[in-house]
Amino acid sequence: MNLQELTNRSLAGDIDEINLVSMEGDIYVLEARMGNRYYPVQDVLGHVLSVRSVAHARELLHALPAVPFHLVHAVVHDEMVGMQDERDIGDGVPIPLH
Template structure:
């Protein structure tokens, strides 16, 4: 899902929540949860969109309506072995303001 698709789906009310996933090495990626599935947000070339910071994420997500937004930390074992839940994050996200 790219940013335009995310915007369209969030305006339609399809997106349940957003995760800003903190990976090792100071890298952040965005995931959108729709139902029980997680969709990584991709750039125009189809690669996972890299985010520099929480503020950068807020800039990218400025057109979106208010959606639950959480900062979560990746679980190294899930990154290495694959996650059963479809997301490479733990369940203990920290809610942060989107706007």
């Protein structure tokens, strides 16, 4: 899902939450949850969108309505050996989107 699709689906009320996942402390990626499925947010080329910080994520998501937004820290062990379950990335901490 790219940013335009994320915006459109958010405005339609389809997005349940957005997670800002901290992968290695200074690398972040966005994922959107619709139902029980998580979708990585991609750039225009189809690559996972890299985000520099919480502030940068808020800039990218400024057009979205109020959607639950969480900061999620990936578990270092899972990053090194691979995640068995894509939800093994840890619990998210709610943060303000706007």
